[in-house]
Amino acid sequence: MQSVASQTLIDIHKLNLYYGQFHALKDVTMDIPEKAITAFIGPSGCGKSTLLRTLNRMNDMIPGTRIEGKVAIGGADIYSKEVDVETLRKKVGMVFQQPNPFPKSIYDNIAYGPRLHGIRGKQKLDEIVETSLRSAALWDEVKDYLKRSALSFSGGQQQRLCIARAIAVNPDILLMDEATSALDPISTLKIEELAQELKDKYTIVMVTHNMHQAARVSNQTVFFLNGEVVEFAETEKLFSNPRDQRTEDYISGRFG
Amino acid sequence: MEQPAVMNKKRVQTGSTTRAFAKPHVIEEWVGKVYTALCILVLVITIGAIVYFVSSRGLATFFVDGVSLGGLLGGLKWEPEGDIPLYGALPFIFGSFSTSVLAALMAAPLGMCAAVFMTQIMPGFGKKVLQPVIELLAGIPSVVFGFVGLSVVVPVLRAIFPGQGIGIAAGSIVLSLMILPTITTIATDALAALPRGLKEGSFALGATRWQTIYRIVLPTTLPSLLTGVVLGMSRAFGEALAVQMVIGNSPHIPHSLFESASTLTSAITLDMGNTVMGSTHNNALWSLALILLSMTFVFVFVVRFLERRNKR
Structure with a gap:
C-alpha cells in the first residue's frame, strides 16, 4: 500500500490478529498520514473496528486476542514490552459508537483525564475544560451548565462531550469508532464538521458504516473485506475510480 | 365460542372473516388473570394480617396495660416478673442496632471488595467458581452459623480479650458472615x-x-x-437464632463488646414460651416485635430510596 499524503504517523506492517481461532486481521499493511482524516469502511465484521482498537491497544482487554506483526506510532512499536499502555492511550484518544459520558458533571467529565494524569490546580483545569469544550464546539451550549450532569444532555451533545474529553488529555491521534452511528443527521453533521476542524491539530482515524460519510469527511479511505485491506487510496480516487472490482461493488451498493 | 363485543365492526363482514379474527384464548386469559390476582391477594392478606396482629398486640401494652411508650423505648431495666414489673427495652434495641451495624461495617468492605475482584479483576474465575461458593454460603442454615460461632468465634475472643467471649462482638462477627453473601451478591450484580x-x-x-475502579x-x-448493605443490615436485624447462641442474652446494655448482651429477637424467642397470651409480659414482647417490624419497614424505604436515586 502506498502512502497517500504527507508524513506517515502510524505505520502498520504485516499485522495479523486472532480472536482465539478466528483470524480477524490478515496481513494488514498501511501507512496512515498525520494531520488528516483516514476512514475505514467495509461491511460488518470485516475487521475495521478491530484494527482501530489495535491502535490504542483496547483489544488487550479481550481475552484470547493474539497479535503478530508491527504497529508503530511515530516510529515506536506500540506492542513492544517497554510500552506503557496508559501513556499510549493518553496519546491515542478514542470516541466510541455509543456516547459514553461518565455519570458526573460536564466539568468532571472533561477534567477526568487531566486529573488521572496528575493535573490538580483549579485554574489549570478550568482552562483545559474551556479549551477542550471550545475545540469540540460545545462551549457556547454548555458554558452555563458545567456543573450539570452530563447525562442530562442530548446524544449529539454527549458525543461532542466525549470528543472534548478525549481532547482534554492532549492526544496526537483521535480514533472515532462509528462515532455518529447512534446520532441523528443534524448531530452527525456537527460531528463531521468538527472532525474537519480537528484534523488540523490531530490525526483522525474513523471507522464508519456510512460510505457517504467517508466520502464527505475523509482524506484517505481504506476498504476492508474479511479482515483484509482491499484498497487504500485517496478518498476521491477510491470513490470515483476504484482499482479493485470488490471496492466498486461495495461502494455502488452491490453488497454489504 | 361467542364473538366478543369488541369484534362488532368485523361482524358486518362475512362470517368467515369474523371467525378469522375470533378470540379463542379468552378463557385462558381469564384463568391466568384470576389465578395471579388470587396469589397476590393471599400475599396482601397475609402481610396485612401480620401487621394488624403485631400492632394490635404490641400497642395493647401501651393502651390496655398502661406501660408508657417512653418507658419501653427508653427504659434500662427489663424485669417483667419483678414485684414492680419493668419493661425497659432499650438494652434489646441497643443490642439489635449495635450488632447489625457492626456486622454491616465488617461485611460491607469485604463483600464489596470480593465483588470487585469477581467482576473486575478475575471475571472468568469469579463467575465460575467464586460466585457459586458465595451463594452456597447464603444457603447455610443460621443454626450452623451460630454453632460455628459458639465453637470457634467465642473461644477465640475469650482467649484474646477479657471476659467470656460471648457478647456483641461475637454476635456481630457471626452476623457479618451471614450477611456477607447478601452484600456480595448484590454488589456483584450491580458491578x-x-x-x-x-x-x-x-x-x-x-x-x-x-483508577477506573475507584x-x-x-x-x-x-x-x-448501599442497597446491598442495607438489605444485609435488615437481615442481621431480624436474625434471631445465630445471635442468640453467642450473645449471652442478659438484658443489660453491656460496658464492652465482650460482655453478655441481648437483642430484640433473642428476647422474643427466649421469653415467648414462658408467658401467657394476653398478659402484660406477653404484650410487651409483641411490642418488641412491633419495633422489629417498623425497623424492617424503615429498611425497605431506605432501599427504595436508594434504588430510585440509582435510576435517576
Missing part, C-alpha cells in the same frame, strides 16, 4: 450490570484498572452497593 462503555471510556483516557466503577454503582 456486572455497569455498562461496558463507561469502563472503556475510562481506559481509553489512559486510566489504569484501579473513580468510575465504585461511584457509579454506589447506590446499588
Whole structure:
C-alpha cells in the first residue's frame, strides 16, 4: 500500500490478529498520514473496528486476542514490552459508537483525564475544560451548565462531550469508532464538521458504516473485506475510480 | 365460542372473516388473570394480617396495660416478673442496632471488595467458581452459623480479650458472615450490570484498572452497593437464632463488646414460651416485635430510596 499524503504517523506492517481461532486481521499493511482524516469502511465484521482498537491497544482487554506483526506510532512499536499502555492511550484518544459520558458533571467529565494524569490546580483545569469544550464546539451550549450532569444532555451533545474529553488529555491521534452511528443527521453533521476542524491539530482515524460519510469527511479511505485491506487510496480516487472490482461493488451498493 | 363485543365492526363482514379474527384464548386469559390476582391477594392478606396482629398486640401494652411508650423505648431495666414489673427495652434495641451495624461495617468492605475482584479483576474465575461458593454460603442454615460461632468465634475472643467471649462482638462477627453473601451478591450484580462503555471510556483516557475502579466503577454503582448493605443490615436485624447462641442474652446494655448482651429477637424467642397470651409480659414482647417490624419497614424505604436515586 502506498502512502497517500504527507508524513506517515502510524505505520502498520504485516499485522495479523486472532480472536482465539478466528483470524480477524490478515496481513494488514498501511501507512496512515498525520494531520488528516483516514476512514475505514467495509461491511460488518470485516475487521475495521478491530484494527482501530489495535491502535490504542483496547483489544488487550479481550481475552484470547493474539497479535503478530508491527504497529508503530511515530516510529515506536506500540506492542513492544517497554510500552506503557496508559501513556499510549493518553496519546491515542478514542470516541466510541455509543456516547459514553461518565455519570458526573460536564466539568468532571472533561477534567477526568487531566486529573488521572496528575493535573490538580483549579485554574489549570478550568482552562483545559474551556479549551477542550471550545475545540469540540460545545462551549457556547454548555458554558452555563458545567456543573450539570452530563447525562442530562442530548446524544449529539454527549458525543461532542466525549470528543472534548478525549481532547482534554492532549492526544496526537483521535480514533472515532462509528462515532455518529447512534446520532441523528443534524448531530452527525456537527460531528463531521468538527472532525474537519480537528484534523488540523490531530490525526483522525474513523471507522464508519456510512460510505457517504467517508466520502464527505475523509482524506484517505481504506476498504476492508474479511479482515483484509482491499484498497487504500485517496478518498476521491477510491470513490470515483476504484482499482479493485470488490471496492466498486461495495461502494455502488452491490453488497454489504 | 361467542364473538366478543369488541369484534362488532368485523361482524358486518362475512362470517368467515369474523371467525378469522375470533378470540379463542379468552378463557385462558381469564384463568391466568384470576389465578395471579388470587396469589397476590393471599400475599396482601397475609402481610396485612401480620401487621394488624403485631400492632394490635404490641400497642395493647401501651393502651390496655398502661406501660408508657417512653418507658419501653427508653427504659434500662427489663424485669417483667419483678414485684414492680419493668419493661425497659432499650438494652434489646441497643443490642439489635449495635450488632447489625457492626456486622454491616465488617461485611460491607469485604463483600464489596470480593465483588470487585469477581467482576473486575478475575471475571472468568469469579463467575465460575467464586460466585457459586458465595451463594452456597447464603444457603447455610443460621443454626450452623451460630454453632460455628459458639465453637470457634467465642473461644477465640475469650482467649484474646477479657471476659467470656460471648457478647456483641461475637454476635456481630457471626452476623457479618451471614450477611456477607447478601452484600456480595448484590454488589456483584450491580458491578456486572455497569455498562461496558463507561469502563472503556475510562481506559481509553489512559486510566489504569484501579483508577477506573475507584473513580468510575465504585461511584457509579454506589447506590446499588448501599442497597446491598442495607438489605444485609435488615437481615442481621431480624436474625434471631445465630445471635442468640453467642450473645449471652442478659438484658443489660453491656460496658464492652465482650460482655453478655441481648437483642430484640433473642428476647422474643427466649421469653415467648414462658408467658401467657394476653398478659402484660406477653404484650410487651409483641411490642418488641412491633419495633422489629417498623425497623424492617424503615429498611425497605431506605432501599427504595436508594434504588430510585440509582435510576435517576
